[in-house]
Amino acid sequence: MNFVRSRLSIGNFIGQRCRQVTETWSHRGMCNKPQEVKAEAPLPTTRAGFRVPGYKPSEMDRRILIWSGRFKTADQIPEFVSFEMIDAARNKVRVKVCYVMMAATIGACLVMVIMGKRAAGRHESLTKQNMEKKARWREELERDKLEKEAVTLSEKAQ
Secondary structure (H helix, E strand, O other): OHHHHHHHHHHHHHHHHHHHHHHHOOOOOOOOOOOOOOOOOOOOOOOOOOOOOOEOOOHHHHHHHHHOOOOOOHHHOOOOEOHHHHHHHHHHHHHHHHHHHHHHHHHHHHHHHHHHHHHHHOOOOHHHHHHHHHHHHHHHHHHHHHHHHHHHHHHHHO
């Protein structure tokens, strides 16, 4: 009975919500005040007064500016550079590094495929290597047991 009662109350809530939205055409729950549309102010054409005119690049930033192709040599880089130029250069270098990493991953995959095919040609497999390793461990354990038994027998004989 509680299940049916809860379903009815949820249905009533949803019905009231839908009715309220269609009557007021707003999704705001408690406020009936209509929203005002503000006129867009024209954007200022001059730079803001609080903005710093430039950024003194560090050595790493200088390398990034050269790697990204913004400047040919370190001597051409001015003392102060805009934040946008540094950011664009970092993004460009970041993309280049991603491309290099993708190429290296694809190259490593190809090398692994070639090495795997060569190993398969020599009839080597991970299962075979694992079985050989376990056989060596068993031999070492048996050898250790025999040595311990020999030591205990020699001690008893004395």
